[in-house]
Amino acid sequence: MKKIGVALLGLGTVGFGTYKILTDNKAEIEKKHGVSIEVKHILEKNPKRAEETGVNPRLISTDINNVINDPEISIVAEFFGGIEPARSYLIACLKAGKSIVTANKELFSKHWAEFNEVAEESGAGIYFEASCMGGVPIVRTLTAGLQGDNILSIAGIFNGTTNYILTNMADNGEEYGAVLKRAQDLGYAEANPSADVDGFDSMYKLSILASLAFNKKVPLNKIYREGISKISKEDIERGKDFGYTLKLIAMAKNKGKIDARVHPMFVENSHPLASVKSSFNAVVIEGDNVGDVMLYGRGAGDLPTGSAVVSDIVYCALQKEYKRFGFKKESDKDYATDFVSKYYIRMTVDDKSGVLAKIAGVFGKYEVSINSMHQKPLSGGVSSIVFLIHETSELNINKAIAEIKSLNVLKEVDALIRIF
Amino acid sequence: MKKIGVALLGLGTVGFGTYKILTDNKAEIEKKHGVSIEVKHILEKNPKRAEETGVNPRLISTDINNVINDPEISIVAEFFGGIEPARSYLIACLKAGKSIVTANKELFSKHWAEFNEVAEESGAGIYFEASCMGGVPIVRTLTAGLQGDNILSIAGIFNGTTNYILTNMADNGEEYGAVLKRAQDLGYAEANPSADVDGFDSMYKLSILASLAFNKKVPLNKIYREGISKISKEDIERGKDFGYTLKLIAMAKNKGKIDARVHPMFVENSHPLASVKSSFNAVVIEGDNVGDVMLYGRGAGDLPTGSAVVSDIVYCALQKEYKRFGFKKESDKDYATDFVSKYYIRMTVDDKSGVLAKIAGVFGKYEVSINSMHQKPLSGGVSSIVFLIHETSELNINKAIAEIKSLNVLKEVDALIRIF
Numbered sequence: 001m002k003k004i005g006v007a008l009l010g011l012g013t014v015g016f017g018t019y020k021i022l023t024d025n026k027a028e029i030e031k032k033h034g035v036s037i038e039v040k041h042i043l044e045k046n047p048k049r050a051e052e053t054g055v056n057p058r059l060i061s062t063d064i065n066n067v068i069n070d071p072e073i074s075i076v077a078e079f080f081g082g083i084e085p086a087r088s089y090l091i092a093c094l095k096a097g098k099s100i101v102t103a104n105k106e107l108f109s110k111h112w113a114e115f116n117e118v119a120e121e122s123g124a125g126i127y128f129e130a131s132c133m134g135g136v137p138i139v140r141t142l143t144a145g146l147q148g149d150n151i152l153s154i155a156g157i158f159n160g161t162t163n164y165i166l167t168n169m170a171d172n173g174e175e176y177g178a179v180l181k182r183a184q185d186l187g188y189a190e191a192n193p194s195a196d197v198d199g200f201d202s203m204y205k206l207s208i209l210a211s212l213a214f215n216k217k218v219p220l221n222k223i224y225r226e227g228i229s230k231i232s233k234e235d236i237e238r239g240k241d242f243g244y245t246l247k248l249i250a251m252a253k254n255k256g257k258i259d260a261r262v263h264p265m266f267v268e269n270s271h272p273l274a275s276v277k278s279s280f281n282a283v284v285i286e287g288d289n290v291g292d293v294m295l296y297g298r299g300a301g302d303l304p305t306g307s308a309v310v311s312d313i314v315y316c317a318l319q320k321e322y323k324r325f326g327f328k329k330e331s332d333k334d335y336a337t338d339f340v341s342k343y344y345i346r347m348t349v350d351d352k353s354g355v356l357a358k359i360a361g362v363f364g365k366y367e368v369s370i371n372s373m374h375q376k377p378l379s380g381g382v383s384s385i386v387f388l389i390h391e392t393s394e395l396n397i398n399k400a401i402a403e404i405k406s407l408n409v410l411k412e413v414d415a416l417i418r419i420f
Numbered sequence: 421m422k423k424i425g426v427a428l429l430g431l432g433t434v435g436f437g438t439y440k441i442l443t444d445n446k447a448e449i450e451k452k453h454g455v456s457i458e459v460k461h462i463l464e465k466n467p468k469r470a471e472e473t474g475v476n477p478r479l480i481s482t483d484i485n486n487v488i489n490d491p492e493i494s495i496v497a498e499f500f501g502g503i504e505p506a507r508s509y510l511i512a513c514l515k516a517g518k519s520i521v522t523a524n525k526e527l528f529s530k531h532w533a534e535f536n537e538v539a540e541e542s543g544a545g546i547y548f549e550a551s552c553m554g555g556v557p558i559v560r561t562l563t564a565g566l567q568g569d570n571i572l573s574i575a576g577i578f579n580g581t582t583n584y585i586l587t588n589m590a591d592n593g594e595e596y597g598a599v600l601k602r603a604q605d606l607g608y609a610e611a612n613p614s615a616d617v618d619g620f621d622s623m624y625k626l627s628i629l630a631s632l633a634f635n636k637k638v639p640l641n642k643i644y645r646e647g648i649s650k651i652s653k654e655d656i657e658r659g660k661d662f663g664y665t666l667k668l669i670a671m672a673k674n675k676g677k678i679d680a681r682v683h684p685m686f687v688e689n690s691h692p693l694a695s696v697k698s699s700f701n702a703v704v705i706e707g708d709n710v711g712d713v714m715l716y717g718r719g720a721g722d723l724p725t726g727s728a729v730v731s732d733i734v735y736c737a738l739q740k741e742y743k744r745f746g747f748k749k750e751s752d753k754d755y756a757t758d759f760v761s762k763y764y765i766r767m768t769v770d771d772k773s774g775v776l777a778k779i780a781g782v783f784g785k786y787e788v789s790i791n792s793m794h795q796k797p798l799s800g801g802v803s804s805i806v807f808l809i810h811e812t813s814e815l816n817i818n819k820a821i822a823e824i825k826s827l828n829v830l831k832e833v834d835a836l837i838r839i840f
Contacts, residue, residue, distance in 0.1 A: 032567075135710030144564045145561070145731055145735075147449065147452075148727035149731075215451070272695070287555070289445075289555065290555030290723070290727040292717060295713070297711065315564065
């Protein structure tokens with residue numbers, strides 16, 4: 001039987017999850033896939049982890065040279081997170097001809113091209129199933145499936161922390177700050193939650209998946225990004241009245257120009273993405289022949305993510321030749337600078353006659369067509385109005401909003417939320 | 421660029437869908453996958469199809485030797501359906517070293533082992549993504565993904581015709597016969613609907629997918645099968661009161677022994693399978709590490725199924741070595757002869773005192789534990805009772821029902837439906 005030596009860079013939650021799967025399922029993997037995978041070395045700085053995890057301390061060191069110089073190690077899986085030293089270590093491994101497996105979406109979305117260049121030279125493979133949607137095999141689906149389709153769009157819920165927060169806000173009527181605090185106390189959100197709540201994590205994943213889907217580079221700086229920190233329970237509640245659920249959606253379309261964005265969206269309750277609850281992830285891929293295909297599952301966690309890492313290790317071990325993806329950045333004009341969407345806009349205005357006519361006049365000027373309007377009187381002589389807007393250009397919406405803000409009847413534009 | 425010649429056996433709906441995708445997406449496939457696929461020959465008996473489809477008549481014949489003897493054809497995709505002549509033709513192609521791609525679940529689930537044996541000898545490949553769930557890449561997910569998991573169970577809605585019927589019964593309160601008739605008129609169901617409504621189609625797919633999932637043969641004769649023709653709208657309506665949706669579920673578990681079944685089931689409304697509507701298909705795969713992963717999409721149609729065939733053709737064309745699956749039938753004792761489930765049982769009984777005590781006594785004798793009971797008086801001195809039964813052995817349920825049927829207070833056991 002083919003024998004493959006593996007190194008793990010990091011023995012944190014997912015690193016140990018991977019170690020555990022490789023150990024517990026070793027015989028099954030040998031039987032099913034005909035390859036014997038052995039962990040030969042682990043890099044870990046925390047001297048207590050050997051004891052905590054029960055891993056043989058002789059496997060553990062802090063010196064990357066123990067990995068690079070071991071000819072029996074042919075696959076290196078990275079769990080450090082962040083950019084350095086992960087980047088330098090992986091580059092060194094690739095240079096030494098070792099294939100890499102990573103769950104690190106930030107690193108991979110930023111340095112994919114660099115890794116690819118080094119790998120092209122040395123002939124090593126690059127695998128990143130675990131970087132997106134935990135154990136859900138979305139990378140394999142896009143790289144080894146759906147070859148009969150041009151992918152027209154990809155849209156999903158890629159971040160469990162924000163989905164947990166939004167699910168709790170919707171189900172329990174809580175405000176953002178309160179749920180975030182609890183999520184932090186429970187360890188579901190980081191002390192500094194920005195990577196999740198500001199949409200960076202979703203953006204990294206979207207960059208990776210959209211590039212695969214469209215066979216074109218979708219770089220981070222071409223992705224519009226807006227997080228959930230300004231979402232109020234008022235909008236979630238009013239969305240319910242229209243049959244909408246609020247989700248942080250990452251979506252990219254390739255219909256002429258590439259349009260990629262991460263932002264909160266109202267999703268119709270009948271759409272499968274609306275019922276993705278709590279820490280689950282889901283993605284809908286639209287192909288020109290297959291139509292919509294959805295994948296759904298746990299987007300994070302030691303064993304789900306470890307499952308994806310092991311899947312990559314076994315897959316890599318069985319390849320005769322590594323398929324690599326060297327997407328070039330397209331010309332700037334191939335990326336959209338505007339897009340169309342439907343909108344929900346909530347504003348507070350003076351509660352007197354003629355106000356609506358003024359606002360409607362501005363919308364009309366910019367060809368923004370109102371689908372419906374719902375007014376709610378508040379105390380203090382003001383009203384809260386929600387407009388649902390037909391599909392229209394974002395540039396036009398922005399111009400209309402800017403002009404409405406200058407009307408003296410307007411108190412505030414409270415929310416602008418796109419509709420899926 | 422690598423050039424691959426393909427033959428299509430049949431130019432019906434899916435055959436032509438495949439031809440269309442291979443033609444329309446030719447340049448995209450070359451660009452994305454680096455392989456040029458050309459349709460070299462098509463077998464088709466109907467002389468009108470060339471004209472109807474606009475396919476060059478010089479590509480078309482009725483002689484399989486035009487395929488077998490053409491050294492430029494290396495992949496043969498089959499769309500005949502049924503067993504013969506598809507089986508003989510594919511065997512001949514495999515013997516000639518040509519890889520095969522099939523959408524034919526009946527043929528493939530019955531003759532997989534035979535195909536495999538011939539292919540092992542000639543070195544050809546066997547691909548069957550299109551045999552299950554149309555364009556949803558479930559076969560690729562099980563063969564090229566999830567390598568980090570032991571698959572514990574697989575459960576899904578694999579048949580669009582029955583799901584269309586059940587969805588209409590539930591949404592419009594119609595009886596089975598009326599919806600079936602309309603489905604036939606619309607071309608969604610065959611004149612002889614048995615393959616769909618009696619669960620054969622689902623059983624073929626379950627046999628294929630469960631074998632892949634468990635890496636063990638799950639033969640047709642080890643799958644319990646029950647169709648939807650006895651389902652009444654009464655049960656669908658009463659199920660709604662308990663928060664259930666009725667679905668034809670194909671499921672297989674591998675927890676000790678292999679337990680595989682196709683039968684109607686009540687699914688809790690909160691479960692993702694409950695919201696799979698109309699002709700859509702879905703499958704939930706349970707891995708020991710990844711947890712539940714769901715795939716969802718169109719399970720049939722010319723382009724969705726053609727998409728899966730083209731996916732296989734491209735995938736096959738790029739392989740350096742074909743992976744084949746030669747599952748041996750396990751010993752008989754490795755297949756379950758009993759299983760546990762929760763149950764919904766509806767019966768009509770005399771409306772008089774002491775009846776419930778008698779029935780409950782029989783359930784108790786066979787260790788069948790009642791979760792809840794809902795009685796509805798009918799006219800004529802009888803009552804309709806629904807029992808929800810805690811998880812229990814099917815053998816015990818059957819014994820209890822047989823004994824209850826002999827009670828003189830019982831008019832009828834109207835329905836026994838398992839609960840997911």
